[in-house]
Amino acid sequence: MKIIKKSNQINSILDQYNNTGFVPTMGTLHDGHISLIKRSKKENSKTVVSIFVNPKQFNKKKDFINYPTKIKNDIILCKKYKVDYLFLPSFNEVYGWKSLKFKYPKMTKFMEHKFRKNHFKGVLDVMSKLLSIVKNTKVYMGEKDYQQLYIIKQFCKINEITSEIIACKTVRSRRGYALSSRNILLNEKYKKIMSLVYKIILNYKLSNKGKIFDVSFLMKQIKKTGVNKIDYIENVNLESFLKSKKVTNHSNIFIAYYLDGVRLIDNI
Numbered sequence: 573m574k575i576i577k578k579s580n581q582i583n584s585i586l587d588q589y590n591n592t593g594f595v596p597t598m599g600t601l602h603d604g605h606i607s608l609i610k611r612s613k614k615e616n617s618k619t620v621v622s623i624f625v626n627p628k629q630f631n632k633k634k635d636f637i638n639y640p641t642k643i644k645n646d647i648i649l650c651k652k653y654k655v656d657y658l659f660l661p662s663f664n665e666v667y668g669w670k671s672l673k674f675k676y677p678k679m680t681k682f683m684e685h686k687f688r689k690n691h692f693k694g695v696l697d698v699m700s701k702l703l704s705i706v707k708n709t710k711v712y713m714g715e716k717d718y719q720q721l722y723i724i725k726q727f728c729k730i731n732e733i734t735s736e737i738i739a740c741k742t743v744r745s746r747r748g749y750a751l752s753s754r755n756i757l758l759n760e761k762y763k764k765i766m767s768l769v770y771k772i773i774l775n776y777k778l779s780n781k782g783k784i785f786d787v788s789f790l791m792k793q794i795k796k797t798g799v800n801k802i803d804y805i806e807n808v809n810l811e812s813f814l815k816s817k818k819v820t821n822h823s824n825i826f827i828a829y830y831l832d833g834v835r836l837i838d839n840i
């Protein structure tokens with residue numbers, strides 16, 4: 573595995589290949605990230621992983637400062653799973669050059685776009701840079717961040733970006749909750765609550781197919797577990813990405829909530 577820190581270096585190396593997979597991450601890798609790496613390895617001759625904690629997508633400075641980093645362990649994991657190139661750019665390598673002007677897709681002001689001001693602007697800024705550096709690839713991204721995935725797909729379409737975005741299933745712990753880099757900030761007491769939240773939403777979904785979505789019922793149930801702050805619970809159609817009145821096979825229940833000051837998202 574080669575570790576590369578310079579944008580022009582990774583750019584010119586990748587020019588030699590036409591079958592490359594790309595897994596952009598913010599590090600503190602877990603089995604969710606590893607599943608993306610494995611899929612990219614299976615479908616491409618070369619795999620690039622990037623680790624860059626993008627300050628522009630954090631709407632609160634404290635959240636950026638507290639974001640976990642484990643670079644030594646990440647390098648070991650990338651070697652173990654036979655990543656070909658690990659791209660570790662500095663802020664300047666990502667942002668210190670002028671790129672083409674990109675169009676931003678229309679974003680409905682709900683869920684993450686409502687509660688994290690400028691978050692998606694920051695996500696699209698970093699993705700436009702990364703996809704200009706690591707060009708013409710298949711980009712593997714997780715459905716755990718479904719709204720992000722949806723917006724990045726739209727962004728690539730309207731800007732005619734040649735990379736293809738591939739949606740990958742959410743990897744969960746054996747107890748149900750979605751794996752996330754932020755989980756290491758939480759102890760066993762909170763992991764029990766996370767698993768209860770998952771079970772409540774899953775059971776609700778399974779026993780209410782075809783019925784009207786009742787957000788207040790879910791809010792009450794989830795608050796009983798010890799969650800004291802919920803940003804939103806929404807039932808969303810996965811194709812149109814609009815709110816869905818009924819619980820169906822084509823909709824997921826999206827949640828953003830806090831435990832011990834740590835913000836968690838999932839969709840089930």
Ligand code: AMP
Pocket residue numbers: 596597598599603604605607608712713714715716717740741742743744750751752753
């Ligand atoms: P992050 O490092 O959190 O920015 O995530 C990097 C990529 O990994 C994104 O495309 C995420 O959606 C994806 N990802 C994060 N957690 C999971 C998970 N539990 N299952 C599948 N993909 C995930």
